[in-house]
Amino acid sequence: xxxxxxxxxxxxxxxxxxxxxxxxxxxxxxxxxxxxxxxxxxxxxxxxxxxxxxxxxxxxxxxxxxxxxxxxxxxxxxxxxxxxxxxxxxxxxxxxxxxxxxxxxxxxxxxxxxxxxxxxxxxxxxxxxxxxxxxxxxxxxxxxxxxxxxxxxxxxxxxxxxxxxxxxxxxxxxxxxxxxxxxxxxxxxxxxxxxxxxxxxxxxxxxxxx
Numbered sequence: 001x002x003x004x005x006x007x008x009x010x011x012x013x014x015x016x017x018x019x020x021x022x023x024x025x026x027x028x029x030x031x032x033x034x035x036x037x038x039x040x041x042x043x044x045x046x047x048x049x050x051x052x053x054x055x056x057x058x059x060x061x062x063x064x065x066x067x068x069x070x071x072x073x074x075x076x077x078x079x080x081x082x083x084x085x086x087x088x089x090x091x092x093x094x095x096x097x098x099x100x101x102x103x104x105x106x107x108x109x110x111x112x113x114x115x116x117x118x119x120x121x122x123x124x125x126x127x128x129x130x131x132x133x134x135x136x137x138x139x140x141x142x143x144x145x146x147x148x149x150x151x152x153x154x155x156x157x158x159x160x161x162x163x164x165x166x167x168x169x170x171x172x173x174x175x176x177x178x179x180x181x182x183x184x185x186x187x188x189x190x191x192x193x194x195x196x197x198x199x200x201x202x203x204x205x206x207x208x209x210x
Contacts, residue, residue, distance in 0.1 A: 002027030053081030
């Protein structure tokens, strides 16, 4: 329990953090070291401090199982590192992710984002499903879908740039000029005055109302 000052966790390489990590009072936590810090239980901030991820470092929630969470919504402040989710169950993240870091969905089930996040890094979905709840955002950077990943826009119109290298993009509306695809299925509606860009030799299926 960090009650004052700043605690830095992590190292170069992979660090498994198997206990609860709590910041209270004026305490702050920095995930650093340049590697991957895996949270297997709970990380939470109950005070006035901040939780941030240093440049070149990834904070991963879960280790392929059903544990590894934030306790409620938790805002990242001044984050320059990356946030990854690797859970095998359905999970909702209601916090706000800010800064220049990236977000990764690597879990095998559904991750729902409901916060108004403004991070400027990329979003990568390589497995499982990433769903946007009403009002949820994917920051401002490009979103890449690959392998078996699925993104469900929850009926919203989303302004991000998209790279579809596999998987499925569904459930909302996009500007066609912001979509590049080499493989996969796009059932989201594509609109606007631009043309659709197809690259590579893979198969792309367009099944939405375009």
